[in-house]
Amino acid sequence: MRYVLRLILLSALLTWLIACAPLTPQPQPGQAKLRVVATTTIVGDVVANVAGDAIELSVLLPSGADPHLFNPTPQDVAKVSQADLVFANGAGLEAFLDGLLESAGAKEKTFAVSEGIQLLESASHAHEEAHSQEGEHSHEAEHGHEGEHAHRHGEGDPHVWLDPNLVKVWVQNIARVLSEKDPQNASLYQRNAEAYTAQLDELDRWIRQEVEKIPAENRLLVTDHLMFGYFAQRYGFTQVGAVLPGFSTLAEPSAQELAQLEDTIRQYGIKAVFVSKAVNPDLAQRVAEDTGVKLVFLHAHSLDQSSPANTYLNLMRYNVSAIVEALK
Ligand SMILES: [Zn+2]
Incomplete structure (x- = not known):
């Protein structure tokens, strides 16, 4: 009888030990992330x-x-x-x-x-690439x-x-x-x-399905700065020009460059100027007014939780819908 009791006590002790000391250490919640x-x-x-x-x-x-x-x-x-x-x-x-x-x-x-x-490079940098031996290799x-x-x-x-x-x-x-x-x-x-x-x-x-709704001759993009190079390349658009002539909003256009852009907009029958929400729209607004085309705001650089562009996937859907609406 004492032997059975001892066995029961021993097995209870073992159960307790196993419960207290798991064999693999568990990560503490909220720690070590x-x-x-x-x-x-x-x-x-x-x-x-x-x-x-x-x-x-x-x-x-x-x-x-x-x-x-x-x-x-x-x-x-x-x-x-x-x-x-x-x-x-x-x-x-x-x-x-x-x-x-x-x-x-x-x-x-x-x-x-x-x-x-x-990376896509601007035309002015393309010649540097051609000169570079390393580039060739x-x-x-x-x-x-x-x-x-x-x-x-x-x-x-x-x-x-x-x-x-x-x-x-x-x-x-x-x-x-x-x-x-x-x-x-x-x-x-x-x-x-x-x-x-x-x-x-x-x-x-x-x-790809949405872009089909835009007639091929209308697939032309004018933007506040050159931000749609990869999008244009993938989905068959031409990035005709930009208000700020560069890949960054740090670029500043000369009066002559702005006049050239307005000529281009008229010449190609461009239907809209697309502006990223994150960017000062004043110059783009002027170009749109001078040429009588629509100014269309897109979410290109940042999500906005209070807008339909609250995730990356939704941001792309929002932008594409706005582009299709403006150019179709
Ligand atoms: Zn940008």
Whole structure:
């Protein structure tokens, strides 16, 4: 009898021990999550889709901010210096980035999601490429990511996200970097990346259908600055001109350049000037009034939670619908 009692006590003790000391250590809720900072709301949304709840994400730029002109605050510097990982668009979009990373000592932990995308270059930079021996060589190795890496230039067009097929490259990059930093959740990141890629493919199919509604001769884009290069290339538009003659809103047009743009608008029978919500519309407004064409606002650089453009996928749908409406 004493033996049976001892056995019962022993098994109760064992049960208690097992319950108290799990064999594998469980992560504490709210602890040990990767602290990630994304620069723009659009980068942040794509990171959130890949990471789900597995990371602690904060986004640097407020809704509606122009990433070309953004000025980080001391709080932004602190946020970046405390982060485990920083995701930026890269490709020269965030003019503030180098200074910020230097102040925060954060160069090592920063990753450009556009890494590996071959950037479009303006005509004035194309000749530099032709002169470059290295440029010639890297063309041969272009199939791999390493080869394309050699093509990156600060002066290229940074607006890669306006082609959802290039956001698929972001998704791969984000999933890879998160998995390296946080291998325990690698399979989660991979699954989320695949699911979001399927949504990007669906968006691409939808855009192709919508663009069909615009007569081919009307597929001409005039914008506030040159932001639709990748979109135009993918969906068969021509980017005829821009009020600010560059890839950044830092560019300033001369009176002569503005007059030329107005001539072009009249000559091609352009139906609308498209302006990014994040950008000062005054000059574009003047061009639209001078030429008698519509001014159409798009959400090109930032999500806006109080508008239909509250996610990247919805932002693209909003923009495409507005373009189709204006040009069909
Ligand atoms: Zn821009």
